[in-house]
Amino acid sequence: DTAVSQTPKYLVTQMGNDKSIKCEQNLGHDTMYWYKQDSKKFLKIMFSYNNKELIINETVPNRFSPKSPDKAHLNLHINSLELGDSAVYFCASSQTLGQGRNTEAFFGQGTRLTVV
Amino acid sequence: SQQGEEDPQALSIQEGENATMNCSYKTSINNLQWYRQNSGRGLVHLILIRSNEREKHSGRLRVTLDTSKKSSSLLITASRAADTASYFCATHNQAGTALIFGKGTTLSVSS
Numbered sequence: 490d491t492a493v494s495q496t497p498k499y500l501v502t503q504m505g506n507d508k509s510i511k512c513e514q515n516l517g518h519d520t521m522y523w524y525k526q527d528s529k530k531f532l533k534i535m536f537s538y539n540n541k542e543l544i545i546n547e548t549v550p551n552r553f554s555p556k557s558p559d560k561a562h563l564n565l566h567i568n569s570l571e572l573g574d575s576a577v578y579f580c581a582s583s584q585t586l587g588q589g590r591n592t593e594a595f596f597g598q599g600t601r602l603t604v605v
Numbered sequence: 606s607q608q609g610e611e612d613p614q615a616l617s618i619q620e621g622e623n624a625t626m627n628c629s630y631k632t633s634i635n636n637l638q639w640y641r642q643n644s645g646r647g648l649v650h651l652i653l654i655r656s657n658e659r660e661k662h663s664g665r666l667r668v669t670l671d672t673s674k675k676s677s678s679l680l681i682t683a684s685r686a687a688d689t690a691s692y693f694c695a696t697h698n699q700a701g702t703a704l705i706f707g708k709g710t711t712l713s714v715s716s
Contacts (some may be wrong), residue, residue, distance in 0.1 A: 522703060532709075534703045590706075591697060594695075596649070
């Protein structure tokens with residue numbers, strides 16, 4: 490069974506459209522993340538959720554809205570897509586151990602978003 | 606903000622050779638982690654070294670950590686073509702709420 494699964498794997502859409510990427514983890518972790526990887530492979534944290542609560546929002550445009558209906562899911566909705574949003578988006582999860590410590594992160598396979 | 610920086614950016618070696626990648630970070634850490642990313646895939650955790658450890662082994666992987674220099678290295682011994690991938694170091698941000706990744710080293714192993 491896939492530990493962290495995200496769909497779709499590929500997404501091609503026109504500028505101005507709204508799209509969503511779904512993510513689910515079956516590891517029982519309490520923390521989930523969204524990362525954006527650009528064409529130079531640089532991974533940038535976008536959001537972090539702990540027990541469905543937003544912990545980090547790293548200077549991401551408000552066109553990006555994460556939603557966590559429960560601990561196992563963290564979806565990403567993007568409004569008014571722009572060319573610069575083209576990237577690979579990764580969902581990940583980890584378990585919080587307390588005292589600011591987390592286990593290693595498990596990543597989904599990524600969603601390659603292409604805005605044309 | 607970016608926490609780790611890997612070096613070199615790219616490394617090409619022959620099968621059987623050793624590959625060494627370095628990582629520098631900026632702030633104090635509880636642990637440092639290394640991840641591998643194969644082309645078109647997600648990141649996979651390789652090894653975690655705690656701040657009170659100096660060296661750790663896992664199969665053909667050897668990681669060292671020097672907290673005084675804020676640096677770590679990943680050594681892959683007897684490399685194989687299947688080791689071709691990008692390798693990233695990662696540390697937690699100050700609040701411990703997210704992993705911050707370096708820019709990665711792209712390793713190419715030719716047979």
